[in-house]
């Protein structure tokens with residue numbers, strides 16, 4: 581009889597896991613809480629070789645995804661070049677990767693299927709859903725993201741910790757930008773570094789209003805915001821509600837958005853300021869750290885953002901989720917005993933996730949509204965240099981040394 585896995589969460593991590601487990605002969609069902617397709621959402625992601633390899637394996641399709649850039653550049657407030665370096669890289673959009681995975685998952689993907697509880701038994705697990713259904717399985721994979729129901733039940737008290745700064749994010753169609761800005765920004769991974777802040781951006785793939793391939797510009801602008809006053813103010817919605825942890829883009833207060841746009845004109849290189857001003861629907865994301873004490877308990881495996889959320893400076897969130905899925909599948913395929921495979925999975929991937937968290941903390945330390953320790957202060961100084969920011973951000977080189 582085939583072994584059976586229940587995967588909770590139908591975003592990128594859940595899809596990678598479900599598709600890869602199916603390839604090794606497991607019976608799989610993927611359960612996504614959202615009632616509609618997720619594909620219309622999302623912005624840009626940095627890709628690494630491991631992501632492309634996992635995508636080919638999971639989907640059987642090897643054609644490239646994303647937009648290539650040849651190098652990196654740091655721009656000063658007046659638009660002049662502070663420094664630059666050659667560094668080929670492929671940048672992609674979240675929705676294209678998700679859609680490519682989703683296209684292979686018919687028959688195993690269930691929308692509007694919300695896990696409410698998980699019960700561990702000696703040789704398996706029982707998943708209970710909001711519609712009253714329950715499923716028995718050999719393993720349950722928690723790919724249910726940063727607010728994971730599974731993690732909260734099995735590892736209570738492990739929650740995201742605010743890092744002291746926020747990111748404004750946005751996507752703008754290339755056609756909406758001036759030729760000058762396109763010339764400056766679209767061939768490279770760009771940075772601009774106002775004091776204690778960081779703007780970065782890169783082109784990603786997309787489609788125009790007629791469905792033809794078109795490029796878009798994706799940016800992330802990190803700004804300090806203290807947790808006592810500035811963060812609550814940013815999260816006070818246009819509906820008068822005090823949001824906590826996150827705020828939907830359509831609830832952002834117009835005053836907060838207007839102040840952010842004014843700051844862009846004051847602080848950023850003209851090309852970056854134009855991109856911010858042209859963004860119809862900016863997103864605000866408080867930056868957090870999250871680290872689960874273990875990636876397994878009983879026959880449950882946590883993966884992706886359910887287990888670790890690093891600050892985005894390494895650009896590894898989607899690649900790490902793909903890697904978790906690949907390693908879990910390889911171990912379940914090569915080891916006869918599921919429990920042994922899960923022990924090995926925890927050993928390998930917990931160490932890997934911890935390294936990414938450490939590196940991302942160092943890279944982001946100089947933007948924290950309050951620096952916490954002497955070590956953080958020293959790292960902060962190191963990563964303040966434009967060349968260090970340019971060469972160390974969004975790369976997984978030398979990851980093993982962290």
Ligand SMILES: Cc1cc2nc3c(=O)[nH]c(=O)nc-3n(C[C@H](O)[C@H](O)[C@H](O)COP(=O)(O)OP(=O)(O)OC[C@H]3O[C@@H](n4cnc5c(N)ncnc54)[C@H](O)[C@@H]3O)c2cc1C
Nearest residue numbers: 589591592593613622623674694695724725884885897898
């Ligand atoms: C719509 C969307 C857009 C995103 N866009 C970007 C982007 O542009 N750039 C970027 O770097 N990262 C983006 N991310 C985050 C990125 O996917 C993750 O950082 C990374 O890929 C790890 O993914 P994950 O699958 O572990 O978690 P997530 O992507 O967070 O997915 C978790 C999934 O679990 C589902 N879920 C939660 N609780 C339950 C439950 N109880 N029962 C069933 N399902 C549940 C959620 O609805 C969600 O779809 C996005 C995530 C989503 C969901």
